[in-house]
Amino acid sequence: MRAQFVLSEIGVGLRRNLTMTFAVVVSVALSLALFGGALLMREQVSSMKTYWYDKVNVSIFLCNKNDAKDVPKCAKGAVTAEQKKEIEADLKKMDAVETVQFETVDEAYKHYQEQFGDSPMAGNITPDQMQESFRVKLDDPQKYKVVATAFAGRDGVQSVQDQRSILDNLFGLMNGMNVAAIFLMGLMLVIALMLIVNTVRVSAFSRRRETGIMRLVGASGFYIQMPFIMEAAFAGLIGGLLACVILIAARYFLIDGGLALQEKLNLIDFIGWEAVLTKLPLVLAIGLLMPAVAALFALRKYLKV
Amino acid sequence: MIRFDNVSKTYPKQSRPALRDVSLDIEKGEFVFLVGSSGSGKSTFMRLILREERASQGMVHVLGKDLARLSNWKVPQMRRQLGTVFQDFRLLPNKTVAENVAFAQEVIGKPRGEIRKAVPQVLDLVGLGGKEDRMPGELSGGEQQRVAIARAFVNRPMLLIADEPTGNLDPQTSVGIMKLLDRINRTGTTVIMATHDQNIVDQMRKRVIELEQGRLVRDQARGVYGYQH
Numbered sequence: 001m002r003a004q005f006v007l008s009e010i011g012v013g014l015r016r017n018l019t020m021t022f023a024v025v026v027s028v029a030l031s032l033a034l035f036g037g038a039l040l041m042r043e044q045v046s047s048m049k050t051y052w053y054d055k056v057n058v059s060i061f062l063c064n065k066n067d068a069k070d071v072p073k074c075a076k077g078a079v080t081a082e083q084k085k086e087i088e089a090d091l092k093k094m095d096a097v098e099t100v101q102f103e104t105v106d107e108a109y110k111h112y113q114e115q116f117g118d119s120p121m122a123g124n125i126t127p128d129q130m131q132e133s134f135r136v137k138l139d140d141p142q143k144y145k146v147v148a149t150a151f152a153g154r155d156g157v158q159s160v161q162d163q164r165s166i167l168d169n170l171f172g173l174m175n176g177m178n179v180a181a182i183f184l185m186g187l188m189l190v191i192a193l194m195l196i197v198n199t200v201r202v203s204a205f206s207r208r209r210e211t212g213i214m215r216l217v218g219a220s221g222f223y224i225q226m227p228f229i230m231e232a233a234f235a236g237l238i239g240g241l242l243a244c245v246i247l248i249a250a251r252y253f254l255i256d257g258g259l260a261l262q263e264k265l266n267l268i269d270f271i272g273w274e275a276v277l278t279k280l281p282l283v284l285a286i287g288l289l290m291p292a293v294a295a296l297f298a299l300r301k302y303l304k305v
Numbered sequence: 306m307i308r309f310d311n312v313s314k315t316y317p318k319q320s321r322p323a324l325r326d327v328s329l330d331i332e333k334g335e336f337v338f339l340v341g342s343s344g345s346g347k348s349t350f351m352r353l354i355l356r357e358e359r360a361s362q363g364m365v366h367v368l369g370k371d372l373a374r375l376s377n378w379k380v381p382q383m384r385r386q387l388g389t390v391f392q393d394f395r396l397l398p399n400k401t402v403a404e405n406v407a408f409a410q411e412v413i414g415k416p417r418g419e420i421r422k423a424v425p426q427v428l429d430l431v432g433l434g435g436k437e438d439r440m441p442g443e444l445s446g447g448e449q450q451r452v453a454i455a456r457a458f459v460n461r462p463m464l465l466i467a468d469e470p471t472g473n474l475d476p477q478t479s480v481g482i483m484k485l486l487d488r489i490n491r492t493g494t495t496v497i498m499a500t501h502d503q504n505i506v507d508q509m510r511k512r513v514i515e516l517e518q519g520r521l522v523r524d525q526a527r528g529v530y531g532y533q534h
Contacts, residue, residue: 218413221378
């Protein structure tokens with residue numbers, strides 16, 4: 001088999017079908033970019049999850065003396081030293097609990113000042129308005145409910161708050177975007193596949209004279225089909241390369257340049273270039289193989305060998 | 306070379322068979338005319354030999370192989386030993402004469418050195434020496450058919466199948482094509498030619514096989530086109 005001959009046939013085929021080739025390239029590029037984007041988004045979410053879940057606790061806020069008036073649960077007054085001891089002992093007994101830290105009113109006040117010291121509200125807050133609390137770290141953040149049910153109704157406990165639930169809203173949003181991206185990718189993929197099948201069909205039809213002669217002189221089925229498959233694979237590869245460029249550009253635009261989210265949201269640990277670059281071979285491989293396989297199936301139908 | 310044993314062929318969704326109970330032998334080196342009116346089964350006969358179709362009943366042997374038992378992927382190997390020529394030439398219009406002939410070798414993976422040697426040789430044989438770089442559109446019908454014959458013959462097939470090769474040509478040009486086919490036959494290649502051309506069949510005095518409504522009605526050595534009715 002002669003590579004040069006095959007390559008020139010592919011070139012002729014692609015040029016003859018330029019508009020269709022272009023459509024295939026664009027649709028493959030878009031679907032693969034969405035695919036890569038979804039992968040990266042998932043990685044971003046999971047890296048944020050491990051980063052943040054590590055930092056968040058379940059907080060058990062205890063009643064202070066002001067709560068007695070406006071919080072029904074604390075009607076009996078501020079938490080007593082005995083209740084505190086009991087709660088701490090019970091917390092430490094629980095399997096799910098990793099560490100328990102007690103935060104005094106003063107510490108709470110200090111943290112508050114650190115966080116909101118600049119805002120005018122901070123000036124009005126006095127230490128006796130702050131609450132004592134237990135900061136509980138769980139070995140598995142999912143087990144929040146166990147802690148909540150065990151302590152929410154106790155005397156002296158004002159409320160049990162899972163900081164994770166605040167984050168979960170954010171993650172829920174990101175996951176939603178992820179699902180949307182995957183859905184869109186699926187649609188684009190279907191479009192890409194249909195375009196490939198159609199391109200191959202048109203290509204096979206416009207070259208039926210050549211393939212007919214090939215058949216008659218005894219070219220193997222593989223040899224007859226290969227130019228079509230290579231054409232589809234080549235268009236797919238171009239689409240894959242384009243998708244890689246889109247991914248790199250998107251990473252740069254969103255995080256470093258352009259929107260510069262890294263600067264604006266420096267609390268978030270964004271995925272690095274490495275995460276992007278490791279996805280590219282996968283994107284390229286799919287860009288190469290998917291159209292080739294689609295072409296193979298299309299040929300079974302439209303090209304008699 | 307070719308053996309048909311009680312071969313019938315019925316196409317799907319058709320009640321009337323295209324070929325009924327045909328049995329015959331064609332030996333190596335023979336020149337055979339296949340005659341019969343349109344729809345008599347000539348094309349089906351050819352297609353069975355090329356294994357474009359499979360027989361519904363009976364056995365077709367070509368080059369010693371039972372085509373019913375030949376697996377699909379071995380068909381190309383079998384076809385490399387056959388050459389085919391058609392009424393409508395079937396040349397590639399965007400390739401030169403030499404490229405058209407070379408195409409038959411390129412697609413079966415012949416090395417380039419061999420192609421470079423074989424193409425001018427076979428073009429000389431068919432009388433087209435010096436026209437290697439012409440495009441098919443610049444040639445006359447007879448010359449185009451010579452290119453097609455060169456392409457069919459360049460791989461030195463054991464068997465040449467010609468489906469009305471003179472159907473589009475004037476009588477004088479046809480004679481030239483027949484001389485060429487006769488020359489190819491003399492190199493030892495079996496030639497099977499379907500034709501409607503009475504003059505040619507009568508002049509050549511070769512074996513004549515006549516089909517009528519799918520039946521073999523005449524198989525005559527040194528025959529003529531038809532009995533005088």
